[in-house]
Amino acid sequence: MTKKLLLSLLPLMLCLSGLFTPEAEAQNRFDALRFSTQLPASDPNTIFSGGSSVATFTGFGSSIINPATLGLARESEFHIGIGMRDVNEDATFLNRTAAYDDAQTAFTNAGFLYAAPTVQGSLVAGFGYNQLADFNRAYRLSGFNPRSSITDLFFDNSFYFNTAFNAFAIEENDFGQFPIFREDFDAPFRGITQAATVRESGQLGEFSAAIATEFVQNLFIGASLGIPVGSYTYRRNFLERDIDGLFGPIDTEIGGEPFTIPAPDGVLLQERISADIIGFSARIGAIYRPLPNFQVGLSYSLPTTLNIDESYSVFIQTEYEDGTSESAQLRGETSYQVKLPARFTAGFATTGLPVNLSFAAERVSNSSIQFRDFDDLSFEVQENENMREDFRDVINFRFGASLNITEAVIPSIGYAYLPAVSREAGNARQLLSAGVSVGVNQSLRLDAGLQYMFFDDEQIVYEFFDYEAGDGSFAAETIRTSVERFHAVVGIVYRF
Secondary structure (H helix, E strand, O other): OOOOOOOOOOHHHHHHHOOOOHHHHHOOHHHHHHHHOOOOOOOHHHHHOOOOOOOOOOOOOHHHHOHHHHHHOOOOEEEEEEEEEEEEEEEEEOOEEEEEEEEEEEEEEEEEEEEOOOOOOOEEEEEEEEEEEEOOEEEEEEEEEOOOOHHHHHHOOHHHHHHHHHOOOEEEEOOEEEEOOOOOOOOOOOOEEEEEEEEEEEEEEEEEEEEEEEEEOOEEEEEEEEEEEEEEEEEEEEEEEOOOOOOOOEEEEEOOEEEEEOOEEEEEEEEEEEEEEEEEEEEEEEEEEEEOOEEEEEEEEOOOEEEEEEEEEEEEEEEEOOOOEEEEEEEEEEEEEEEOOOEEEEEEEEOOOOEEEEEEEEEEOHHHOEEEOOOOHHHHHHHHHHHHHHEOOEEEEEEEEEEOOOOOEEEEEEEEEEOOOEOOOOOOEEEEEEEEEEEOOOOEEEEEEEEEEEEEEEEEEEEEEOOOOOOOOEEEEEEEEEEEEEEEEEEEEEEO
8 A cells, every 4th residue: 555645636626626624514504504493392382382372372482482472471480391302214315215213302491480460461571491493313325326436525625635535535646646436537437335324413492581561451562582502413424335346456556666556345434513502692572462362473583693613523434355444534623603584473363262273474584694703704705695595585384273171181283384495405394283281280280292394305415526427517416305303292380
């Protein structure tokens, strides 16, 4: 095996691939969209209603939608809840479909409301934690790829290049450098067997303080300040193996002398990303009751800035048929900001009826999402422009219904429709929810239910220079997934 000299990337290749930095590889506009997407997920009753409680009080979680809802609370209360999340994905890659799933458990909500004694009207304050979103994804892929190798990505991308070079996944001889599975750029690619697993996990929640009052009769106003906090992890294991023995020893020349590179057997890529998230949020809202059993609500969430501290690692290992191997690793850290869009929500709700209905429409200005404070300013500008062009401003619709014949048992159902945000790779998401609130006694209630979300998705596995196209273009290996996510929640509410 040759002793390598670390060479600069060819200017032509840099022109083809773009000047990527570790930040540029770790983040893109879909990462910003991930942190921006908020699901109807907080306390159990807010989940049951599909997140439609902009004009009715369902618990402290409704203050995340409209802080004025707290003014409708009649009693002080303490609440806590926990959720069990499970994601199932059927992923199609190279015309083969594989199923994979993953499960996580985490607190969904905890907090305290104080309804102050008043002669008339109401004054309610609260503090607590509510889950805003979770990042659970899990899929796997496998198949025989007749047109590209993951080493093509390494060769054309400066983020991976040096690590792959040091791991001998990129070789060199007297004629230049080449991916280990593509020693002749002019010859047809022989094909390689690929398999991978990808897992994403974590959640975004918010510690918030809110206050609401009946400002004048039948008009409630409220405001809240919050600190969003969360974590995100990404794990990808990608293995290529020459199962069919298509690649033999590579006879070449090193320093003018004949040299044989052992036959490559496989290449392993392991990627890890861990991020800590913190920010600041603010909301205002109002509810008006024009009729005894009918309320309308409005709320506005100011743009929120999240500070992201991220660490990443890349491990690449090349294995040979003679049993030897070479490996190299890259580690790094980076910090940046994501500016999330403003949200305007309006809706209505009925109260005091045997069957109560609620509806909310939420406008989200996704085209205003921005990256900030990247070291690579050119990437920051380009990616922000990509978001302005690709992301739509959308209106999310949410519906809820509850059966209120008796306070002892109150069943609820909900539905939410979240339109696709990305013009390039977006699909609408739908959520169904159902739950029940059971009164144990005058003070204690138990809540339990299930939220089900389903959508189709398409992701880029990796991009590579298309050597066989002959037109200097890049191509991409993609994966299509059918995603089902289940969120079972249980909670306790103690009123006094």
